[in-house]
Each structure stands twice: as structure tokens, then as C-alpha cells.
Amino acid sequence: MNLKMDVILPILISFGVSVLLSPILIPFLKKLKFGQFVRAEGPESHLKKTGTPTMGGLIFLISIVVTSVFYINVYPKIVPVLFATLGFGFVGFIDDYLKVVMKSSDGLKPWQKMLGQIIITVILCVYLMKVMKLGTDIRIPFTDKSVDLGIWYYALVFLVMLGTVNGANFTDGLDGLASSVTVLIATFFTVVAIGYNAGITPITCAAVGSLLGFLVFNVYPARVFMGDTGSLALGGFVASTALILKQPLVILIVAFIYLIEVISVIIQVAVYKKTKKRVFRMAPIHHHFELGGWPETKVVAIFSIVTAVLCMIGFLAV
Numbered sequence: 001m002n003l004k005m006d007v008i009l010p011i012l013i014s015f016g017v018s019v020l021l022s023p024i025l026i027p028f029l030k031k032l033k034f035g036q037f038v039r040a041e042g043p044e045s046h047l048k049k050t051g052t053p054t055m056g057g058l059i060f061l062i063s064i065v066v067t068s069v070f071y072i073n074v075y076p077k078i079v080p081v082l083f084a085t086l087g088f089g090f091v092g093f094i095d096d097y098l099k100v101v102m103k104s105s106d107g108l109k110p111w112q113k114m115l116g117q118i119i120i121t122v123i124l125c126v127y128l129m130k131v132m133k134l135g136t137d138i139r140i141p142f143t144d145k146s147v148d149l150g151i152w153y154y155a156l157v158f159l160v161m162l163g164t165v166n167g168a169n170f171t172d173g174l175d176g177l178a179s180s181v182t183v184l185i186a187t188f189f190t191v192v193a194i195g196y197n198a199g200i201t202p203i204t205c206a207a208v209g210s211l212l213g214f215l216v217f218n219v220y221p222a223r224v225f226m227g228d229t230g231s232l233a234l235g236g237f238v239a240s241t242a243l244i245l246k247q248p249l250v251i252l253i254v255a256f257i258y259l260i261e262v263i264s265v266i267i268q269v270a271v272y273k274k275t276k277k278r279v280f281r282m283a284p285i286h287h288h289f290e291l292g293g294w295p296e297t298k299v300v301a302i303f304s305i306v307t308a309v310l311c312m313i314g315f316l317a318v
Helices: 003-031 044-049 057-069 078-100 110-131 152-171 177-196 201-218 227-244 248-254 256-275 285-291 296-317
Strands: 137-139 146-148
Touching: 003 057, 003 201, 057 078, 057 201, 057 227, 078 110, 078 152, 078 201, 078 227, 110 152, 110 227, 137 152, 137 248, 152 177, 152 227, 152 248, 152 256, 177 201, 177 227, 177 248, 177 296, 201 227, 227 248, 248 256, 248 296, 256 285, 256 296, 285 296
Parallel strands: none
Antiparallel strands: 137 146
């Protein structure tokens, strides 16, 4: 592997595209009135964010695509990762479009969003098995062993894809939170991909660079939000990358923030339905800390630090 051409260059290309595209696309989104609608039941401090351009996930999606164009012929294994990233991003784009353009507060119905995610997952699974001949074995964290799951592998694929995508979606609730957490996860997978010589390094590097560029405009106070367009795409990227590396279980470690965000929502809803009492001040859990007095920037910083530490543990696991 040529470190300069296959690692450094895609990071720089994607970063450059992201940084240069943002000042063009953000005013365009604002002009089209693609502004964020903030629900009244959310934290009061978020009401001032109403009107901030959303669907900014298009910025890093375009950046990833542009960068991938230079490498896709030499690195065909990036195709399924690119497909999952764009596929889930497309589902999120439709949801965002219905919300901010068609003024439908709920966007896609839950079953419609889930159906779209299932279709993308089925296509990905077929590609992995029929085209890539990936096999149904996975590596076991903290060991040098693998296990062949056979037919149960397909159930795991759906669990990993849908769980990770929706975890990333719940994590996108504070300025720079999903971007900061995911750029660390993408960096982790880049190092692992280099170590395994997995053939997907250019796209993991593209994700790192594009998110760094996006963060320039997404950190507090955010000038643009990624929307479901971005958060679902990031979940698709993380999950598909883990599957290519045969390390789906390591997601439980490095993407723990995704996991805890989902679990907090499940617990909150289940307990409230049964007892009419709330476990958390508000779910997802980042709002719990925010309403507990933590500044938005502190929540993002702490969650990012936790992810960085967990990525170190992840290196021990793989």
C-alpha cells in the first residue's frame, strides 16, 4: 500500500471538497428554506436553532463520492461501503425532504423508513455474498479466532445494519455530536483496514476527511445540520465497513455511543408506557445530560472522549 496515495491523499481530497463545498451549499440550502424544524417538546435552548439549514449530510456525501471516483477501479471493495453509505443517505434524504420541503413534521412513516432500510440491507447482503464471496464467518473480538455463523450470519447483518443506522440517527441531536463521534470511528476503521490490507482504505479515509471538513461548519454553534440525510448515511458507512472487515461485533465497543443512545430511547419509552414515569430527563441520553446542566459543547466533548477511549480498547479487541 502506498501510504501517501491511498491514505493521506483521500483524506486531503475529501477534506478539501467538504470545506470548499460547504460555503456554497449552506447558503443554497438556506435560500431554498431547507431549515431545521425544532420540536417544541425538545430542550428550550434548541429553539434558537430553528431555521438553521439541514440536509447538510449532502456535503460529506458528495465529498466521499468525489474522492471514491479516483479509487473505485483499483479498489473495487469500496463499492459495497459506498452503496450502503449512499443508499441509507438516500432514505434519509427523502425523510428530510418531506419534513423541511413538504412541511410534513413526521417525514417518512416509520414503516416506510424501515422498508427503505431493509431494501438497502438486502441488496448489500446479496452483493457481499454473491459478488464479493465474503463468506459467513466473523472475527471474535479479543481473540485470534473466527466463527462461521452459517445462515445466522444474515440475521446478524440485518441487526448490525439497522441497529447501527438508527443508532447514528439518534446520536445526531447536538451540534457536532454525530460528526465528532463518527470521525473517530472512521479513523479506527481506517487503521484496522490498513492492518488487514482490506482494500477499503480510500473510502474510510474519505469519510475521515469529509467529516473533518464538515465539522468546520457543524461544531457549536452549527451553521448547518446533517439531517437524516447525513446520520443514516454515517450509520450505513460504519456498519458496512465493519462487515467488510469481518468485525461486526467490534461496533458494540467503538460505536458504544450509538448503542447507548438507542437503548436510552427504548428504556424511556418502555418504562413510561408502563409506569408513566421517566428514567431520563429526556431521551436520547445526550438530552438527559444537557437538561442536567451540561453545556452542549461539554456533552459533545465527553461523548467524543469516551469514543476515543473505546477506540483504543477496540484496537486491543481486533
